[in-house]
Amino acid sequence: MAMEERSTRIYRQQQMLSKEALTEIENLCIHEQPAYCVAACPFKLDAKQMVRAVAGGDFAKALALYEKITPFVHILSAGCEAPCEQKCKLCEAGEGIAIHELERAVARFGKSPKNKGLLRFKKRKSVAIFGSSLFSLFLAGELAKKAYPLTIYCDEPDAAAFVAAGASFLDSDGLNAEVETLQSMDITFRFGTKLTAQLFEQKKTAYDIVGASPRLLSGFWPGFEVDEATMLCKEVQVISTPVGAQGVLASLFGAKKAALTVDRLAQNLDPRSSRGDEGASETALITNMDSVAGSCRIHCEKEGYTKEDAITEAKRCIQCSCTECVKGCVYLQHYKKYPKVLTREIYNNVSIIMGDHMMNKPINSCALCGQCAVVCPNGYDMADICLMARRNMVTTDKMPLAPHEFALLDQMFSNEEAFLCKPQPGFAKSKYVFFPGCQAAAIAPDTVRAVYLDLSSRLEGGVALLLGCCGAISEWAGRYQMYDEAVAFIDARLKELGNPAVIAGCPTCKKMLSQHYDGEIVGIWDVLEEIGLPKGAQKISRPVAMHDSCGARGDAHTQQTIRKLAGKLGCELVETEFSGDTSPCCGYGGLVMYANREVAHEMAQMCVNRTDAPYITYCMACRDRFAREGRESRHILELIYGTNAGEPPDISEKRYNRLMLKNGLLHEIWGEEILEMTCEFPITFMPEALKLMDDRMILKEDVIKVMESFRETEEAIFDSESGLMITRKRIGNVTFWVKYEEQDGGYLIHSAYSHRMKIDSSQ
Amino acid sequence: MADKNYYTIDPLGKLRCMKCNVPLVKGKARFMYLDNGFPVELPVCPSCGFVYVPEELALGKVLAVEKALEDK
Numbered sequence: 072m073a074m075e076e077r078s079t080r081i082y083r084q085q086q087m088l089s090k091e092a093l094t095e096i097e098n099l100c101i102h103e104q105p106a107y108c109v110a111a112c113p114f115k116l117d118a119k120q121m122v123r124a125v126a127g128g129d130f131a132k133a134l135a136l137y138e139k140i141t142p143f144v145h146i147l148s149a150g151c152e153a154p155c156e157q158k159c160k161l162c163e164a165g166e167g168i169a170i171h172e173l174e175r176a177v178a179r180f181g182k183s184p185k186n187k188g189l190l191r192f193k194k195r196k197s198v199a200i201f202g203s204s205l206f207s208l209f210l211a212g213e214l215a216k217k218a219y220p221l222t223i224y225c226d227e228p229d230a231a232a233f234v235a236a237g238a239s240f241l242d243s244d245g246l247n248a249e250v251e252t253l254q255s256m257d258i259t260f261r262f263g264t265k266l267t268a269q270l271f272e273q274k275k276t277a278y279d280i281v282g283a284s285p286r287l288l289s290g291f292w293p294g295f296e297v298d299e300a301t302m303l304c305k306e307v308q309v310i311s312t313p314v315g316a317q318g319v320l321a322s323l324f325g326a327k328k329a330a331l332t333v334d335r336l337a338q339n340l341d342p343r344s345s346r347g348d349e350g351a352s353e354t355a356l357i358t359n360m361d362s363v364a365g366s367c368r369i370h371c372e373k374e375g376y377t378k379e380d381a382i383t384e385a386k387r388c389i390q391c392s393c394t395e396c397v398k399g400c401v402y403l404q405h406y407k408k409y410p411k412v413l414t415r416e417i418y419n420n421v422s423i424i425m426g427d428h429m430m431n432k433p434i435n436s437c438a439l440c441g442q443c444a445v446v447c448p449n450g451y452d453m454a455d456i457c458l459m460a461r462r463n464m465v466t467t468d469k470m471p472l473a474p475h476e477f478a479l480l481d482q483m484f485s486n487e488e489a490f491l492c493k494p495q496p497g498f499a500k501s502k503y504v505f506f507p508g509c510q511a512a513a514i515a516p517d518t519v520r521a522v523y524l525d526l527s528s529r530l531e532g533g534v535a536l537l538l539g540c541c542g543a544i545s546e547w548a549g550r551y552q553m554y555d556e557a558v559a560f561i562d563a564r565l566k567e568l569g570n571p572a573v574i575a576g577c578p579t580c581k582k583m584l585s586q587h588y589d590g591e592i593v594g595i596w597d598v599l600e601e602i603g604l605p606k607g608a609q610k611i612s613r614p615v616a617m618h619d620s621c622g623a624r625g626d627a628h629t630q631q632t633i634r635k636l637a638g639k640l641g642c643e644l645v646e647t648e649f650s651g652d653t654s655p656c657c658g659y660g661g662l663v664m665y666a667n668r669e670v671a672h673e674m675a676q677m678c679v680n681r682t683d684a685p686y687i688t689y690c691m692a693c694r695d696r697f698a699r700e701g702r703e704s705r706h707i708l709e710l711i712y713g714t715n716a717g718e719p720p721d722i723s724e725k726r727y728n729r730l731m732l733k734n735g736l737l738h739e740i741w742g743e744e745i746l747e748m749t750c751e752f753p754i755t756f757m758p759e760a761l762k763l764m765d766d767r768m769i770l771k772e773d774v775i776k777v778m779e780s781f782r783e784t785e786e787a788i789f790d791s792e793s794g795l796m797i798t799r800k801r802i803g804n805v806t807f808w809v810k811y812e813e814q815d816g817g818y819l820i821h822s823a824y825s826h827r828m829k830i831d832s833s834q
Numbered sequence: 835m836a837d838k839n840y841y842t843i844d845p846l847g848k849l850r851c852m853k854c855n856v857p858l859v860k861g862k863a864r865f866m867y868l869d870n871g872f873p874v875e876l877p878v879c880p881s882c883g884f885v886y887v888p889e890e891l892a893l894g895k896v897l898a899v900e901k902a903l904e905d906k
Contacts, residue, residue: 078869080906428905471868471904787852788879788886796852797886808887826892827900831864831871832878832885 074479076472076804076827080425083467087421087459093414096456099449100411101355106391108155108170110354113324114140118155118170125173125385130378134181137174141323142212142252145245146205146238148178150319154351160358160391165365168388172371176381178245191218193257196337201271202284203227203236205319206312208253209326210282215256217330219337222259224274229262230254275309280333282310289314301342302329324350357448358391396443396451399649401674402663403443403453406433410443410451417460421469428469434460435474435666438656438674439547440621445652454661461549473827474666475548476804477768481726485509485540486557489729492564493741494535495527501571502532505595506584508577509540510659510691511706513725515716516732518708519576522595523736525605525712526574530598535568536740537561538733541580547662558587565590574598576708577690578622578629579660596632596689599711607713610640611705616647616682618697618704619654620690627651633689633707640710647681659692665768675700695719721765723772750775752782753817760820769807769823776802777809778818795821806830840865841895843888845877854881861885865896868903 088096104110106119117136124133134144141147151171159167197220200207207223214221227233231250235241241249264270268291275281288295288304288311297304297313302325304311310332312325328349335342369376369384376384396410397403406413413433420430437457444452464470489512494501505526507519519538527534542557565571565588572591575581585592617637623629630651637644649655657678658664658671678693679686679702686704688694697704698719709715720728737743754775756764764774780800781787787798790810799808806829810822842860849858861878863885864871877886887896 076868079904080869426906427902431905473900473904785853786882786884788858788877788884789850789852791848791850799887806887808889808892810889822889824889824892826887826896828865828867828896830876830885830887831866832861832883 074472074476074804077468079428079469079471081468082424083469084422084424085463085467087418087463093418096451097411097414099447099451100409100414101357101393101449102409102411104354104356104393105352106356107158107160107354107358108168108391110352110356111155111158113154113320113350114327116140116155119388119390121177122168122170122173122385122388123390125177125381126388128378128382130177130181131184133173133177134183137177137181138183141209142216142256143208143238143249144174144178144181145241145248146208147319147323148174149240149242149245150238152318152320154320160360161363161365161387161389163360164363166368169368169371169376169384172376173381173385176376176378178248179375180378180381194219194337196220196279197222197277198280198282198333199224199275199278200282200284201225201275202266202287203233204284204286204312205237205317205322206325206329207282207284208234208237209323210310210329211253211256211258213326213330214333215258217334218257219333220259221257222261222278224261224264224266224270226264226266227262230260233260233262280310280336281308282329282333285312285314300328300346301332301335303332303342356391357393357395358389359393359395363389393448395446395448396453399442399446399653399655399677400453401655401677402437402670405436405670405673410447410453410456413453414456417456421460421463430460431464431471432474432667434464435661436663436670437661438621438658438663439661440654440656441624442621442649442653442655445624457661458547458549461547462551463549465549465551470549472804475544475550475662477722478544478662478665479548479550479553480803482509482540482542482544482553482557484726485512485538485729486560489538489726489733491536491538491733491736492568493737494568495533496741498533498535500533500569501535503530503574504535504537504565504568504571505574506537506539506541506576506580507595508575508580508691509538509544509729510695511576511708512538512729512732514691514695514720514728515706515709515714516728516735518706518712518714518716519732520736521712521714522576522708523740526595526598529602529605533571534574535571536736537564537568538729538736539564541577541583543579543583544662546583547660562587578620578626579690580622581629582622582626594629594632595708596629596636600632600635604636604639604711608640608711609713610642610710611685611687614643614645614684615687616645616684617650618647618657618678618686618688618693619651620688620693621654621656621660622690624652624654629689636707636711637687640707642687642710644687645682645684649681657688657690657693657696659696664696671696672700721761722768723761723764723770726770726772752778753815754778754820755814755817756820757822760822764823767824769825773802773807773825774809774820774823776800777807777823778811781809801829840872840874841891842875843877843891844875845886849877849886851879851882851884853884854879856881858884858886865899867900868906870903872899 108118121133121136153171161167199222201224203225310329332342439454441454542554545553570590576595658674664671675696694704694706734745777800781798787796795810805825807825811818844860845858858877863876
């Protein structure tokens with residue numbers, strides 16, 4: 072299959088998900104759900120942020136949050152019944168946060184800025200409030216905030232008496248503060264007004280909307296009724312509150328509902344419609360309390376917390392949220408986004424026709440390992456989203472080839488040049504076929520050989536060998552056509568073998584094959600558990616950690632069988648965080664190591680940072696990734712067969728190993744003579760060149776092709792500064808450059824680099 | 835705009851074409867990627883037309899532009 076590189080600027084689009092399906096998926100993510108305390112508050116006070124501000128000693132910020140509920144913070148903090156406290160999640164582990172006392176502390180210690188915002192234009196509709204009460208006071212606060220021209224008629228002689236009439240429970244400091252707050256508002260007062268029914272009837276016509284204290288209204292119209300949804304007394308079109316509705320919470324809640332009714336009336340709209348979400352609610356948030364230790368409240372004296380005590384109490388707050396998926400996922404940590412936001416951005420990225428596709432890299436940086444789906448309380452699966460996006464962009468030709476081309480070529484190499492499929496000599500039909508997987512052959516060819524020799528000697532009925540790729544690479548790249556071709560190719564080869572039972576060496580291969588192969592599929596671990604370990608098995612004598620493969624996620628049987636084998640070897644296993652089904656990816660999965668080396672490195676780092684112990688893996692890619700990070704790691708088959716793949720091979724050696732394994736086994740087992748391809752000229756690589764080439768994904772084979780081309784064309788330049796010659800060749804979609812010097816009739820390679828741009832010199 | 839060059843490198847007489855045995859000169863070339871073209875001035879052999887892309891350019895600006903175009 073040739074891979075032609077085309078422009079991704081193409082007017083083609085395919086919907087990744089319907090809007091409804093997208094919303095349904097997004098709603099699974101509960102990260103944005105309000106904290107328990109916030110949902111419990113009828114006013115939606117952001118207690119979580121307020122407590123956080125107090126914990127940081129920022130009382131001004133805490134007060135600003137508190138003042139969003141009402142300007143009369145002393146009244147609210149003195150009389151609030153704090154339903155939030157009962158809902159505090161910390162109650163499950165110990166004592167909940169003393170939110171009410173913290174509110175009092177915020178009201179006392181918080182300082183409001185003197186100039187509050189910009190001047191606002193007054194609204195056109197005028198409002199009057201008749202009579203003093205807690206409801207009247209809160210309503211005045213709400214309407215002043217909304218910038219209605221407001222007039223207050225009351226018996227009381229002054230503001231202090233007006234406040235005291237509503238909030239008699241305030242201490243003198245609180246009273247003074249609230250009087251000052253009231254006086255700072257742009258309100259016209261008619262103090263000392265004798266409030267009679269006559270005066271009320273006479274004055275109220277001068278205003279568009281009228282409110283009254285329940286005491287006053289019941290005096291004029293005994294038995295008056297207020298609609299509790301709108302706080303509107305329909306008979307007289309006056310806003311009020313039921314006489315029995317007392318208490319700070321009920322009065323403020325009534326005032327807020329009434330203020331919304333004023334808005335609706337001012338716009339000549341039905342006060343009952345479009346009122347939004349009022350009052351306390353339930354939250355869908357789930358906060359994991361597993362690692363939270365309970366604690367007790369800081370003792371509070373009658374006069375309230377000191378600043379220091381308030382801060383200490385606030386610091387007990389665990390800032391409830393759901394971050395289960397982020398805890399073990401380097402990908403989400405790296406992009407500092409949680410699934411709901413990431414999904415929307417990916418969806419948008421896929422949907423745009425022109426413009427920068429900012430999310431291409433994040434789409435290709437997910438390991439597709441499925442850890443998130445296991446740890447999320449609602450099973451949010453980012454792998455599903457990222458794979459869907461990759462496939463979609465492949466369909467619309469918007470997926471650039473560059474991030475995955477090397478890996479795709481590697482799959483083709485596995486299923487072409489390095490491919491081998493042979494029944495055991497002497498067997499026309501095969502009862503089994505050993506399928507070690509491309510990475511085992513690339514990283515630990517001696518181990519693959521040892522396993523095959525063992526299986527073919529101990530199992531009866533013929534054990535065939537199939538060296539190739541299961542197609543996982545093209546599947547991860549979203550190149551579904553190439554995957555389908557790989558599947559058809561492998562299935563056809565298995566059919567030729569008589570559809571034997573597949574003995575998979577790799578959990579991912581097992582998973583991939585089981586999606587399409589009708590025959591039996593078992594893991595090599597299952598077979599070894601049944602037939603017993605071969606002679607020569609060795610253990611690591613120190614305690615070791617087991618890294619579970621993401622290919623075995625949800626496969627408890629495989630995870631347990633591997634542990635049994637490790638037990639038989641005599642390995643002492645240490646516990647690590649995120650093991651079993653919650654195991655993170657090593658950085659190979661989903662082709663991250665090709666598309667985003669930085670994230671892949673961070674993934675491997677997270678894995679090795681979980682423990683100091685050497686690792687046992689049962690996926691060869693994990694073994695390789697950890698060894699590259701400098702951590703001693705061994706595939707369990709290396710221990711079982713007494714082999715050691717040693718230092719991790721570079722990308723050229725990974726190909727070479729596969730070829731040599733194939734050729735070696737063809738010769739050793741099937742007696743076939745293999746004509747070794749040899750280079751016609753001596754070529755040597757400086758160690759630094761090999762390191763650069765591995766980093767830059769340049770194979771020795773590529774360099775040899777460049778030099779072969781040079782020998783034909785003689786096209787090269789000499790750089791007098793470095794004393795090196797430089798030549799180049801275009802291979803596929805890439806131009807490779809080689810810096811070299813001639814040596815012993817051949818070449819000493821100093822450096823190699825590449826670019827995908829073509830150069831046209833014809834102008 | 836037609837004459838605008840996105841990048842210019844002068845070989846300053848330090849580079850020589852091995853095939854033609856002449857010094858490379860500053861010459862016009864064009865980078866092409868994903869249906870986009872950029873006129874540049876690079877060291878070119880005046881005789882055979884060999885265009886040299888230095889390592890720093892390939893791994894620097896060229897790579898950055900490639901990535902930007904891939905995400906267009």
